[in-house]
Amino acid sequence: MSASPAVLRRVLVLLTCALVLFATLRIGIEGNASSEVGCRCEEARQENGWCEACGTGYLASIPIPSRFVYEALDAHGHDIELTSIECVTCLDAIRTDGFCDVCGRGYIEGQAYLSRLAFHVAKGDYEAVEPDFRVLRAALVESERCELCAAAMVVDGACATCRLEWRAGESLPFGR
Numbered sequence: 001m002s003a004s005p006a007v008l009r010r011v012l013v014l015l016t017c018a019l020v021l022f023a024t025l026r027i028g029i030e031g032n033a034s035s036e037v038g039c040r041c042e043e044a045r046q047e048n049g050w051c052e053a054c055g056t057g058y059l060a061s062i063p064i065p066s067r068f069v070y071e072a073l074d075a076h077g078h079d080i081e082l083t084s085i086e087c088v089t090c091l092d093a094i095r096t097d098g099f100c101d102v103c104g105r106g107y108i109e110g111q112a113y114l115s116r117l118a119f120h121v122a123k124g125d126y127e128a129v130e131p132d133f134r135v136l137r138a139a140l141v142e143s144e145r146c147e148l149c150a151a152a153m154v155v156d157g158a159c160a161t162c163r164l165e166w167r168a169g170e171s172l173p174f175g176r
Protein backbone atom coordinates (compact mmCIF):
# COMPACT_ATOMS: atom_id res chain seq x y z
CA MET A 1 0.00 0.00 0.00
CA SER A 2 2.15 2.89 -1.28
CA ALA A 3 1.13 6.55 -1.51
CA SER A 4 0.20 7.83 -4.95
CA PRO A 5 2.40 10.49 -6.60
CA ALA A 6 -0.39 13.04 -6.13
CA VAL A 7 -0.48 12.50 -2.38
CA LEU A 8 3.30 12.64 -2.16
CA ARG A 9 3.33 15.95 -4.02
CA ARG A 10 0.72 17.32 -1.60
CA VAL A 11 2.84 16.28 1.36
CA LEU A 12 5.87 17.93 -0.20
CA VAL A 13 3.97 21.16 -0.80
CA LEU A 14 2.72 21.13 2.77
CA LEU A 15 6.23 20.55 4.08
CA THR A 16 7.58 23.43 2.01
CA CYS A 17 4.82 25.70 3.31
CA ALA A 18 5.64 24.71 6.88
CA LEU A 19 9.33 25.46 6.34
CA VAL A 20 8.61 28.87 4.81
CA LEU A 21 6.22 29.66 7.65
CA PHE A 22 8.81 28.57 10.20
CA ALA A 23 11.50 30.72 8.57
CA THR A 24 9.16 33.73 8.51
CA LEU A 25 8.28 33.28 12.17
CA ARG A 26 11.93 33.01 13.10
CA ILE A 27 12.76 36.21 11.26
CA GLY A 28 9.79 37.83 12.99
CA ILE A 29 10.98 36.73 16.42
CA GLU A 30 14.56 37.82 15.83
CA GLY A 31 13.40 41.10 14.37
CA ASN A 32 11.33 41.78 17.46
CA ALA A 33 14.14 40.86 19.81
CA SER A 34 16.51 43.45 18.38
CA SER A 35 13.89 46.20 18.22
CA GLU A 36 13.03 45.45 21.87
CA VAL A 37 16.54 46.50 22.93
CA GLY A 38 16.26 49.54 20.72
CA CYS A 39 18.72 52.28 19.95
CA ARG A 40 18.78 55.02 22.58
CA CYS A 41 21.79 56.91 21.17
CA GLU A 42 19.76 60.11 21.08
CA GLU A 43 19.23 60.07 24.87
CA ALA A 44 22.66 58.62 25.56
CA ARG A 45 24.30 61.49 23.69
CA GLN A 46 22.49 63.99 25.89
CA GLU A 47 23.09 62.33 29.22
CA ASN A 48 26.64 61.03 28.59
CA GLY A 49 25.08 57.59 28.65
CA TRP A 50 25.47 54.22 26.96
CA CYS A 51 23.39 52.72 24.11
CA GLU A 52 23.23 48.96 24.58
CA ALA A 53 21.85 48.33 21.07
CA CYS A 54 24.76 50.07 19.36
CA GLY A 55 27.43 49.26 21.94
CA THR A 56 28.34 52.93 22.03
CA GLY A 57 28.60 55.44 24.84
CA TYR A 58 28.87 59.20 24.72
CA LEU A 59 30.82 61.87 26.51
CA ALA A 60 30.29 65.48 25.45
CA SER A 61 28.57 64.07 22.32
CA ILE A 62 31.71 62.15 21.36
CA PRO A 63 30.73 58.58 20.44
CA ILE A 64 32.77 56.00 22.37
CA PRO A 65 32.31 52.57 20.78
CA SER A 66 34.21 50.76 23.56
CA ARG A 67 32.62 49.70 26.85
CA PHE A 68 36.03 49.64 28.57
CA VAL A 69 36.89 53.20 27.56
CA TYR A 70 33.39 54.43 28.39
CA GLU A 71 33.46 52.79 31.83
CA ALA A 72 36.95 54.15 32.50
CA LEU A 73 35.81 57.70 31.76
CA ASP A 74 33.05 57.19 34.28
CA ALA A 75 30.94 60.11 33.20
CA HIS A 76 28.91 60.39 36.39
CA GLY A 77 29.41 61.83 39.83
CA HIS A 78 29.77 59.54 42.82
CA ASP A 79 28.69 60.15 46.37
CA ILE A 80 31.67 60.35 48.66
CA GLU A 81 32.33 59.53 52.28
CA LEU A 82 34.12 62.60 53.52
CA THR A 83 35.58 60.71 56.44
CA SER A 84 37.26 58.19 54.12
CA ILE A 85 39.28 60.87 52.31
CA GLU A 86 42.77 61.43 53.65
CA CYS A 87 44.40 63.18 50.69
CA VAL A 88 44.95 66.84 51.56
CA THR A 89 44.69 67.97 47.93
CA CYS A 90 41.38 66.11 47.63
CA LEU A 91 40.02 67.75 50.77
CA ASP A 92 40.97 71.08 49.27
CA ALA A 93 39.41 70.18 45.91
CA ILE A 94 36.17 69.19 47.63
CA ARG A 95 35.91 72.65 49.15
CA THR A 96 36.68 74.45 45.88
CA ASP A 97 35.02 72.13 43.32
CA GLY A 98 38.48 71.42 42.02
CA PHE A 99 40.59 68.56 40.73
CA CYS A 100 43.20 66.53 42.62
CA ASP A 101 46.08 65.70 40.30
CA VAL A 102 47.51 63.28 42.83
CA CYS A 103 44.44 61.04 42.78
CA GLY A 104 43.18 61.91 39.31
CA ARG A 105 39.72 62.82 40.50
CA GLY A 106 37.70 65.98 40.78
CA TYR A 107 34.84 67.14 42.93
CA ILE A 108 31.68 69.08 42.15
CA GLU A 109 29.08 69.83 44.78
CA GLY A 110 30.38 67.07 47.01
CA GLN A 111 30.38 64.42 44.30
CA ALA A 112 33.51 62.75 42.98
CA TYR A 113 34.34 62.50 39.26
CA LEU A 114 36.86 59.80 38.51
CA SER A 115 38.48 61.17 35.37
CA ARG A 116 39.63 64.62 34.34
CA LEU A 117 37.37 64.47 31.28
CA ALA A 118 34.29 63.55 33.31
CA PHE A 119 35.07 66.32 35.78
CA HIS A 120 35.51 69.08 33.20
CA VAL A 121 32.61 67.90 31.07
CA ALA A 122 30.38 67.96 34.16
CA LYS A 123 31.59 71.50 34.81
CA GLY A 124 30.92 72.44 31.17
CA ASP A 125 34.56 73.44 30.99
CA TYR A 126 35.40 72.11 27.52
CA GLU A 127 38.43 74.26 26.73
CA ALA A 128 40.28 73.05 29.79
CA VAL A 129 40.08 69.47 28.56
CA GLU A 130 41.12 69.91 24.94
CA PRO A 131 44.32 67.87 25.63
CA ASP A 132 42.22 65.17 27.28
CA PHE A 133 39.91 65.06 24.27
CA ARG A 134 43.00 64.50 22.14
CA VAL A 135 43.98 61.59 24.40
CA LEU A 136 40.43 60.22 24.13
CA ARG A 137 40.53 60.30 20.35
CA ALA A 138 43.93 58.58 20.38
CA ALA A 139 42.54 56.03 22.85
CA LEU A 140 39.67 55.20 20.52
CA VAL A 141 42.22 54.42 17.81
CA GLU A 142 44.30 52.40 20.31
CA SER A 143 41.22 50.42 21.35
CA GLU A 144 41.36 48.54 18.05
CA ARG A 145 44.65 47.05 19.30
CA CYS A 146 43.94 46.76 23.03
CA GLU A 147 40.81 47.99 24.79
CA LEU A 148 42.49 47.83 28.20
CA CYS A 149 45.28 50.13 27.03
CA ALA A 150 42.64 52.46 25.60
CA ALA A 151 40.81 52.52 28.93
CA ALA A 152 44.10 53.08 30.78
CA MET A 153 44.97 55.97 28.47
CA VAL A 154 41.96 58.06 29.44
CA VAL A 155 42.70 57.82 33.16
CA ASP A 156 46.52 57.74 33.08
CA GLY A 157 46.38 54.14 34.19
CA ALA A 158 48.17 50.95 33.22
CA CYS A 159 47.45 47.89 31.09
CA ALA A 160 48.66 44.73 32.82
CA THR A 161 48.26 42.68 29.64
CA CYS A 162 50.60 44.83 27.56
CA ARG A 163 52.64 45.91 30.61
CA LEU A 164 52.34 49.57 29.65
CA GLU A 165 51.67 52.63 31.74
CA TRP A 166 49.95 55.58 30.16
CA ARG A 167 50.58 59.25 30.91
CA ALA A 168 48.89 61.99 28.87
CA GLY A 169 48.42 59.59 25.98
CA GLU A 170 52.04 58.36 25.93
CA SER A 171 53.07 54.87 26.97
CA LEU A 172 55.88 54.05 29.37
CA PRO A 173 57.26 50.63 30.25
CA PHE A 174 55.55 49.08 33.25
CA GLY A 175 56.62 49.80 36.81
CA ARG A 176 58.67 52.94 36.34
Ligand SMILES: [Zn+2]
Binds near residue numbers: 040041042055
Ligand atom coordinates in the same frame (compact mmCIF):
# COMPACT_ATOMS: atom_id res chain seq x y z
ZN1 LIG B 1 22.15 53.46 19.56
Ligand SMILES: [Zn+2]
Binds near residue numbers: 087090091100101
Ligand atom coordinates in the same frame (compact mmCIF):
# COMPACT_ATOMS: atom_id res chain seq x y z
ZN1 LIG C 1 43.74 63.49 46.16
Ligand SMILES: [Zn+2]
Binds near residue numbers: 150
Ligand atom coordinates in the same frame (compact mmCIF):
# COMPACT_ATOMS: atom_id res chain seq x y z
ZN1 LIG D 1 46.99 46.75 26.57
